[in-house]
Amino acid sequence: MSEIRFATHPEDFKIYTTDEIRERFLIEEVFKKGEITAVYSMHDRMVTIGVTPDGSALELPAFEDLTKSEYFLERRELGVINVGGTGTVTVDGEQFTLENRECLYIGKGKQKVSFDNAGSEQALFYINSSPAHQEYPTRKATLADANEVNLGTKENCNERTIYQFIHEDGIQSCQLVMGFTTLHPGSIWNTFPPHTHYRRMEVYFYFDLPEDQLVMHFMGDPQETRHIAMHNHQAVISPEWSIHSGAGTSAYSFVWGMAGENKAFTDMDGEQLIDVK
Ligand SMILES: O=C[C@H](O)[C@@H](O)CC(=O)C(=O)O
Numbered sequence: 552m553s554e555i556r557f558a559t560h561p562e563d564f565k566i567y568t569t570d571e572i573r574e575r576f577l578i579e580e581v582f583k584k585g586e587i588t589a590v591y592s593m594h595d596r597m598v599t600i601g602v603t604p605d606g607s608a609l610e611l612p613a614f615e616d617l618t619k620s621e622y623f624l625e626r627r628e629l630g631v632i633n634v635g636g637t638g639t640v641t642v643d644g645e646q647f648t649l650e651n652r653e654c655l656y657i658g659k660g661k662q663k664v665s666f667d668n669a670g671s672e673q674a675l676f677y678i679n680s681s682p683a684h685q686e687y688p689t690r691k692a693t694l695a696d697a698n699e700v701n702l703g704t705k706e707n708c709n710e711r712t713i714y715q716f717i718h719e720d721g722i723q724s725c726q727l728v729m730g731f732t733t734l735h736p737g738s739i740w741n742t743f744p745p746h747t748h749y750r751r752m753e754v755y756f757y758f759d760l761p762e763d764q765l766v767m768h769f770m771g772d773p774q775e776t777r778h779i780a781m782h783n784h785q786a787v788i789s790p791e792w793s794i795h796s797g798a799g800t801s802a803y804s805f806v807w808g809m810a811g812e813n814k815a816f817t818d819m820d821g822e823q824l825i826d827v828k
């Protein structure tokens with residue numbers, strides 16, 4: 552199953568209803584048992600994919616109707632993070648085992664990519680993919696390989712650890728920057744104070760959020776914010792002009808993936824809380 556989402560102008564966004572905001576930006580069902588789902592966003596042509604193998608390996612299709620390519624990575628690169636049980640990813644015959652919260656980067660030019668479970672627990676492969684014009688080596692990263700950044704304070708309820716996998720000083724890529732963030736117990740605010748980065752769009756994917764809890768995800772121009780109520784295993788597209796931030800009813804984690812004209816993680820326009828509307 553694949554779907555296309557067109558790009559949105561911030562002025563148009565001002566009059567969107569709750570339903571319109573959800574239709575344009577929310578990816579409600581990333582994981583479908585036995586299936587591969589894909590959403591192609593026209594914001595920097597980022598594709599968000601969920602792979603949920605069930606009994607047999609699933610091979611990544613070209614999504615020919617969207618990519619007009621013979622195989623998915625003909626002009627693309629991807630990052631995959633496993634948010635489920637142990638799984639395997641096979642890239643042109645080479646097999647990689649991904650434990651929970653491990654990452655694999657697969658460069659442009661790899662033709663056959665398949666995913667499977669490797670234990671009794673369901674593997675859940677979350678993927679972001681962006682256009683690529685150069686081949687970079689396929690590389691795996693464990694949690695120990697990630698660059699750890701600790702942000703926030705207990706007093707502000709935003710104590711969290713950022714794990715950077717694919718970034719300027721880590722796994723090399725053309726455009727893709729990817730990792731995940733975990734909120735510490737008792738902390739619920741992510742990416743607050745919020746920021747925008749006109750050079751890159753971003754997708755957030757919430758996981759390890761208890762099924763009956765929710766994250767109020769905030770988006771929009773910093774002076775024109777809206778919210779989307781989000782549940783576990785849902786993703787949200789953040790245009791370059793939008794903040795991307797959330798407050799949960801419990802601690803949670805989220806994968807962030809960015810694409811655009813630079814990979815400078817610190818190239819952000821931060822917003823003062825006093826100015827947010
Ligand atoms: O541009 C960077 C991204 O929005 C995230 O990496 C920020 C984040 O995970 C956080 O502050 O918790």
Ligand SMILES: [Zn+2]
Binds near residue numbers: 746747753795
């Ligand atoms: Zn950001």
